[in-house]
Amino acid sequence: SCQVKFSKSALRRKCAACKIVVHNACMEQLEKINFRCKPTFREGGSRSPRENFVRHHWVHRRRQEGKCKQCGKGFQQKFSFHSKEIVAISCSWCKLAFHNKVTCFMLHHIEEPCSLGAHAAVIVPPTWIIKVKKPQNSLKTSTRRKKRTSFKRKTSKRGNEDNKGRPFVIKPISSPLMKPLLVFVNPKSGGNQGTKVLQMFMWYLNPRQVFDLSQEGPRDALELYRKVPNLRILACGGDGTVGWILSILDELQLSPPPPVAVLPLGTGNDLARTLNWGGGYTDEPVSKILCHVEDGTIVQLDRWNLQVERNPDLPQDELEDGARKLPLNVFNNYFSLGFDAHVTLEFHESREANPEKFNSRFRNKMFYAGAAFTDFLQRSSRDLSKHVKVVCDGTDLTPKIQELKFQCIVFLNIPRYCAGTMPWGNPGDHRDFEPQRHDDGYIEVIGFTMASLAALQVGGHGERLHQCREVTLLTYKSIPMQVDGEPCRLAPSLIRISLRNQANMVQKSKRRTSMPLLNDPHSIPDRLRIRVNRINLQEYEGLHYDKEKLREACKLEEDLQSVTSTTQRVHYQDQESSFPRVLSVQRLSPRWCFLDATSADRFYRIDRSQEHLHFVTEISQDEIFILDPEMVMSQQVGTPPGMPDLVVEQATGISDRWNPAVRKRMLSDSGLGKISPHYEVPDKQKDASQTHILTSVFFLSFAALLQAVISGDLLKFIECCKKGANLLIQGPDHCSLLHHAAKTGNGEIVKYILEHGPAELLDMTDSETGETALHKAACQRHRAVCQLLVDAGASLRKTDSKGKTPRDRAQQAGDPDLASYLESRQNYQMVSHEDLETAV
Incomplete structure (x- = not known):
């Protein structure tokens, strides 16, 4: 019973994980009725048995949406605002709900295992998270320690210091169907929507897989979950939040690096637009977002180094005031100097001085527009071309920059820029330039005049200058610059831009593809080497x-x-x-x-x-x-x-x-x-x-088979197979015999394996690179082998660990004809799959 019956203004608390609301004065009542919040971990006793399933967490509800799982009827609530009647019993994990009746909610539901609901594949079960129990010395061990002068006491103390601040360990269970998700939320991004998003993710997921970046950085969480297989990350914030997480992943050197999805909460959100996540969060159901993260395809994103030195052409006494280094030494989206950086710098300085005035994405954009108009009237960047020198892959672009008098120069990695515009445009039949990609290892260099900057908002583009792998930039005065939206005024410097690495990102798919199709081969369990x-x-x-x-x-x-x-x-x-x-x-x-x-x-x-x-x-x-x-x-x-x-x-x-x-x-x-x-x-x-x-004979038989494949000896290969060799075996390099045959291009052996081997061989993947035999053949441009594999039913949509399909591998290998053939067959497969799905 409520202890605060007549006070409407009493302080209350709401649990984000269970969605119960209680007065502060009524907290003791929860203990009396033995109500516990849903468990997010398990105790790590030294010999505690493992409970490999999660139990339901049933909560009485006075208001409930949806329908009863048992009878299928809705939860009718008459005068629910003042009613204290319990109308439903629902589980905080799987979200199943029943009427509060004996005919609907039965006793066996209390102890039955919970499936974790529609998002079980991305939820980290509480059975994986184990609370570390501090070692408690018993009387026996204490006596032994007094008698012995060993190093047990010292090592125990050192172990406590090493594990201080890390009270949990993760013991995951590997499964090809699981894609555990870590959610990082930056509440300060954009219009400060992060707090609401944080609470919603805590309701749908395990609260211990959701992290508030305003409390601590992502490093500790990534360290804790670094050994979890198939891990995915959702960055809720602006492009700066994504860059922060990618930088920490670089430092931790996780292998393989988990792919990162983006929920755009920032102002520009150009990276989110590039990956099809949209330009901002507009109250889309969190359940739908989790489905998109689970089903998204993995793509690569080029990342670029920025090395800054003092301009060697200027003496020390002529250097102007300004920052000696850039805010970031790596960029994912773009690096620019001139007009746009000057506007961003003004916005940044104003927000630092009055953060309460920048709590709305619309208000932020209005400030950008006002600052841009003021800077346009003042023409502060009109002389930019006179104070820079740009060399791209050995080509000096300075004469062209000075001729066209650019007031802004952008080094662009992704197609989107400045809140969704596309400054590179579509080159079309222009022979000097290729369409822009974020995974090709090239950076686009674009120049803007004030007219072309204004035309961006109506579909225009800038002046295409170059597509290159390395850039050398010299500045001779202090110039405003920005790196992925982080501005500064840099003193005269020498800046070198070079490719750093590629990050795995999650691109939002147009349609859901996680459900298994009728003719998809069964996955082969990974072989454990320990x-x-x-x-x-x-x-x-x-x-x-x-x-x-x-x-x-x-x-x-x-x-x-x-x-x-x-x-x-x-x-x-x-x-x-x-x-x-x-x-x-x-x-x-x-x-x-x-x-x-x-x-x-x-x-x-x-x-x-x-x-x-x-x-x-x-x-x-x-x-x-x-x-x-x-x-x-x-x-x-x-x-x-x-x-x-x-x-x-x-x-x-x-x-x-x-x-x-x-x-x-x-x-x-x-x-x-x-x-x-x-x-x-x-x-x-x-x-x-x-x-x-x-x-063992097992390994010797594989060696004999492999030797026959490499030498192209079909008769020897058939002889080994007739003696009982297993075509499913994999060697120390984690590749099957079909992988090796496809890589060497021996069509006769490939044909024999396809005719006499099991169907699982077709889409069996190399456990290190995730490549199928079709990937291997496409990389080596073996067209005949590719045709054999495709005709046998090899999947053309299966991606390797870097998110590449066989068609992508053929394109990278420089065989456009093979890539075109694989693309046409891939489209045919997709049509066939859709026919199977919609057949009545």
Whole structure:
């Protein structure tokens, strides 16, 4: 019951995640009725079992939109403004709603798993986010620490300092259907719409995947989520906000870099317009925005370096006042100097002085117009051409600039400029220039007079000067400049512009394509390659609080490439056994167990009875640690004991490798089988300095097949296949045999693989580059192979990790005829798909 019955002006609080409103004085009532906000994480107890599903979070509602999930009727509310009747029960996660009746909302709904609703693919489930539990020393460990003078206390303290301020860790579950989303909102962009947008995203998503950039930068969040597969980012703000996030991604060097989508909240929003996100946010439903982010295509965006030095042609005493460096050293949209930069500088200085007057996008544009008109009357940039020198790819453009007396010079990376205008225009049949692209590695140089600047607003364009890869710009006086909308007045300088890299961006698609089509091939699960480290009990007890030293204790002495020759010499095969083998000096004892190496404070043992509750990716970060209590100690704690165990599969035929019964114990009920017995491989090489490697028939057969593909020996290839070789296998370079055959251009072998191999081969991707066999053939301009693959049904719309289709790869390889053929076949495929979708 409400404690503030007669006060209409009592202070209230509203939860953005649950959408409940409560008076400050009534907060204690929530505790009494045992109401909890929807859980956004799980507690990280040392041995807490994993609950791999999310439960519904049911909330009573006095007002509810939509219809009841059970009966399909609406929620009728008579005099709902004053009514205190509970009319609905809805879930804060999936947004399902039921009438508050026994016939609609039943008891089994309370405990059933939640699907997370329509946006489950982009929501970070609370089961992924684990709260780090601070290590609490028990009486036993405290006593042991007093008796021993080890380094456990020091390492524990250092671990606490390293993890200070990071109370959570992320343990994702990889799935090709998941595209987890991070949302960064800049409330200060444009008309200050960010606060409202922030609350709406917290309602639809997990609040711990939504971040307010006015509170802290994006670095910590990106660090936290850096290992999440298929991650996407949504930047809610202006073009400056997008550039900020891209710069942090550069510094963190995430691999692969997550693609960035844009929700335009700024004033110009030229990058958002280029990527089809529009010129501003106008109350579009957040649910629709999330669908567009999920379904958007990945494209590349060129990014350019700006290197600034003092003008070497001017003596020190002649340098004018002004900034010594630009506000940004990288630009994504454009870099300009002259009239437009002067107007932007005035706007920037006025907003810094009176921020309360610039809380509307319309008011901001009106100020721009007024400042531009004033500057036009004063003609402050009329002498710009006399004080600059521009050289593009070795071509001096200064004479032309001085001849046409430009008052503004723009170095443009994207087609849009100045709130949506297109200054480059469409060159059409102009032979000297190509249409502008944001992913071609070229920058467009454009000059403007006052007349051409005015014509921009009615569809005109500037004077096209050059398309180049490098620019050298010399200025001889202080000139207003702007970098992606950030202005300054730069002192006389030497500026060099060069290509930095390409960023992955999400381009808004015209139609939704995330639903699987009828004839789309099933995706092939990625193959997991992981290193296994074996640890004895003494090392575990001495070093389990220090991750780095424990890793050093089992560090590899050699990598697989360095022992390739040894692998070929030492070949051991047991034809009576089909179990995976572990090569080690000692066999594993029956008491061995897995260690959880992902906790922030220490390593933990995983009980055998709880192995089915953990996934491989949850307990490992690129490697697995195994504790063997009966392992004989040959070295002191803290020194490398040598090569860790290598788990190698032995193939006795085609089907054994894909048979779950012969896989090693890694996965549990969710798809990982129990581990098979381990056997010790006898040491046939007496030389103690040699590393003993077990090579299976599986890898030798692949080597023979690959040699036949490279040499173009069809008869040898057929002979290997008849002996039971598996055409689905991938080599150390993550490529299938069809990839290699398409790359070498051997049409006969490609045709044989297509006729005798499974259909999954057609669109199987290289796990490093994301390329299909058709991508490989298009890159090498093998037209006959491309035709074979297309006729067999290879997808022409599948993109690689850089968002490129086979047609794009053919265009980049310099084969326009092949690109035209692939484009026509792609259009035919799209028509066929649409016919299948709309058939009755």
